[in-house]
Amino acid sequence: MTIHFDDVNEGDELPELSKGPITETQLVRYSGASGDFNPIHTVPRVAQSVGLDGIIAHGMLTMAFAGQLLTDWAGDGSVRRIKVRFSGMTSPGETVICRGKVSQKSVEDGKHIVSGRLTVKGAEDGSLKLKGDFSVMVPKR
């Protein structure tokens, strides 16, 4: 599936993406995939020693979920920018919900651009994990 510039409207909401529950092993895998072996993501003993309740997900993994929200939606469109601000920690066992909303359509140098805002929140408590904005280049029919 792909979206077309003509079919997108300001105010449109992207199809929600639910990711989770996040598992400890997923963080082990992401450590290897990303090369970020900071033990606060995998070693409870170390996480607790720095004052956390336990291990926490890599922020970049949470951002990658937001990226998947966009690529699932944009299909053949290409993500040009994702900019996020991290707001809260995510722990194994949590499920997060990624949401996005179109705020602007524009044509720049002949390219058809859709921009908007996105959030990732905890599914259970609604706590904000990150928010940010994006722009995606999409085809015109």
Place this chain on the structure above:
Amino acid sequence: MTIHFDDVNEGDELPELSKGPITETQLVRYSGASGDFNPIHTVPRVAQSVGLDGIIAHGMLTMAFAGQLLTDWAGDGSVRRIKVRFSGMTSPGETVICRGKVSQKSVEDGKHIVSGRLTVKGAEDGSLKLKGDFSVMVPKR
């Protein structure tokens, strides 16, 4: 450095190799490197749920240490066989000592072969982690 067939004698001991202390993060790295994501190696909660005191090292990592014992010693020689039997678990925090001893020299199809036995034991309590045997093809001067 490399060894030569002529210089090796039955009964020779290989230079000991000490590896450790093994860390939790090393097991996270080895999970990614090996593709073995069994959580008993990385997730204390899961390890405890199956009756272990905590996470344990991958047996193949311990065997890899034995492999390093051989390659450090053999230099330009090539390891033809390592066969091990696992005897005990290794936990993060432990250091292990790898040892080997030459038991036989032989010439097979014009190849110069050195065979022997090896062990990996806990540095602190001497507990056996694995034992096995090896053969290495080495150059003749």
